[in-house]
Amino acid sequence: MRCTLPSVLVAAALSLTALSPSARAATPSPVEQTYNAVRADPVRLGLFLRAFPKGADLHIHLSGAIYAENMLDWAAKDGLCVSLKTLDILDHACPHGKGDEMPASALVGNEKATNQMIDAMSMRDFVPAASDRSGHDHFFTSFRHFDAIEKDHQGDMLAEAMDRAAADHITYIEPMVSPALGSMIGVGFHHPLKDEDFAAAHQVLKAEIPALVAQARRETDAMEHKAQAILQCGTAKAHPGCGVSVHYLFQTLRILPPQAVYAQLDAGYAVVKADPRFVGVNIVAPEDDTVAMRDYSLHMRMFQFLSQVYPSVNLSLHAGELTGKLVPPEGLKHHIREAIEIAGAKRIGHGVDIASEDDVAGLLAEMAKKHVMVEINLTSNDEILNVKGAEHPLPLYRRAGVPVALSTDDEGVSRGDLTQEYLRAAQTYNLSYADLKQMSRTGLEYAFIPGESLWDAHQVSKPVAACQTISSAQPESGPCADLLKASEKARLQWQLETRFAAFENSAPHESLYQ
Structure with missing residues (x-):
């Protein structure tokens, strides 16, 4: 979501001190009014939040971030086998299959086996059973099923x-x-x-x-x-x-x-x-x-x-x-x-x-x-x-x-x-x-991104003295330019603010939210 807006528009959208907290509460901005209008509608709220700019995902295990369907596709391309007994992707091939094993490529068209594999490799449709008694156990066991592919x-x-x-x-x-x-x-x-x-x-x-x-x-x-x-x-x-x-x-x-x-x-x-x-x-x-x-x-x-x-x-x-x-x-x-x-x-x-x-x-x-x-x-x-x-x-x-x-x-x-x-x-x-x-x-x-922050003492609504005005165009010279040049963190924070400005300008006019 990359967009360049006139500096005056972005400055207005990003003005962090123009209104006191009480004034902001009494007079919701257009984007706040839009958010409030869709809060009772899960579908429209979901669409609103899909487009909402998100700074970071800081707690993400790469192996657990991948959907089972991706894992099964890779297993098929690698010529690997799956076990219909243990529901594991195996580390070897089985061109014709034997016993409870079958080629991962053969899962295409076998809806029952595919669904069994996906359910074992994720929390989809999990229901406790005698052999799979808790979400805790099912969650941590799911990694074993795709360990061979990682x-x-x-x-x-x-x-x-x-x-x-x-x-x-x-x-x-x-x-x-x-x-x-x-x-x-x-x-x-x-x-x-x-x-x-x-x-x-x-x-x-x-x-x-x-x-x-x-x-x-x-x-x-x-x-x-x-x-x-x-x-x-x-x-x-x-x-x-x-x-x-x-x-x-x-x-x-x-x-x-x-x-x-x-x-x-x-x-x-x-x-x-x-x-x-x-x-x-x-x-x-x-x-x-x-x-x-x-x-x-x-x-x-x-x-x-x-x-x-x-x-x-x-x-x-x-x-x-x-x-x-x-x-x-x-x-x-x-x-x-x-x-x-x-x-x-x-x-x-x-x-x-x-x-x-x-x-x-x-x-x-x-x-x-x-x-x-x-x-x-x-x-x-x-x-x-x-x-x-x-x-x-x-x-x-x-x-x-x-x-x-x-x-x-x-x-x-x-x-x-x-x-x-x-x-x-x-x-x-x-x-x-x-x-x-x-x-x-x-x-x-709070990401461990190198460099100084754009915000003053962790106050994420108060810019540092060097960058009191945040606009769509990064400054070419001066203290703020020096900060952005030296700090990866400040540059990404500036990017997020630009995305917020674009979102807050466009969301109130989106017909889906009306």
Whole structure:
């Protein structure tokens, strides 16, 4: 959605100080009136929010972002087989099929088998059964069904994620990826961790880290080159996805023995330090897993140590993706706090169990003061944890002044997108247009994009002194021009504001919303 408007029009649309908050509330702008007019109509509200500019999707697992249909198409093109018994894509061919196996290409025309595969690989039409008893178990098991296809299709997956983001009017995505992870885990198993002597472990791994980093960079190069070729970026036939900006979080696994977790983290930090495409580290896998629960505090201390070795590496950590149905009460009391106070996380993914943490009020106040943002995943939290509506802590975070932004988590597995998250938030929590716009801006504000922000002290309605007037045309000289030239983050924020101006000018005149 690229558009150039007269500077005076954009300046008027983006005037952030012309009206006081009370005046704005008393006199809704045309776009606010349009939003209010369609709020009771889910179909038109969905259309409105589809076109609504979205700053960032910051909590997105690349493997989980892909729809099952894409995976099955790739399996067919690769000549792979599927198992009708386990409903897995297999890592070998079976030209004629045997027993419960059949070529993935034979799924075309076999509606029953295709639907069984898609249902197993996603949350579509999930209904608990004796052998598949919960959304939590079905969700995490779904990844096993397409595990064999992932490694050879990272570039296809990235291209698909970028094109979907463009269709959803998202400016920036920050996918979690794990290049060279198997090698890192293998190195960890060769170097046992002695108690918590992280310094010794770091020294032992030093000789092997450069090769691991080089492998991760090669795999990332290959992924990006494939994605760029698929999207035809730089050509007259470039896909819309080429216009989506991307950085990566290095994703590590928390359900392995300590030495394997530590090796992943040490190498992951080194990748972020060496490669500007990577802007942070995360740790994933079910937080309620017995190993993840047992070693949670140990993992936080690993982060604490490595953040001293690599002080510029950002952390966004999965924490608080738990309920009392999954773990005993003591397991709900400290994960978010330790992720912030021990590991030093700048963002929290999920944070669903915040109300069960010790000293909830104090922790919320600390998060607000430190500007620790929470990545809110409404659909995922409903499907995996059965937490939704009034039981979800989104309103609690907002009342406490903790910054929040909506994200998808695993939109392919969940069968959704970021528009679905905005629609769900708007309908469930009675959010105003201004609320949604603030969350859109907050996503970019707390993204780990290099450079200074366009906003003053995280106030996403107050530009910095250098850029008091935001217009469609970027300044060619002066302090604001210098900021935009030096800061990738500020440039993307400026781009988002331009998109908001265009949207807010056109939406009130769209016949579908009348």
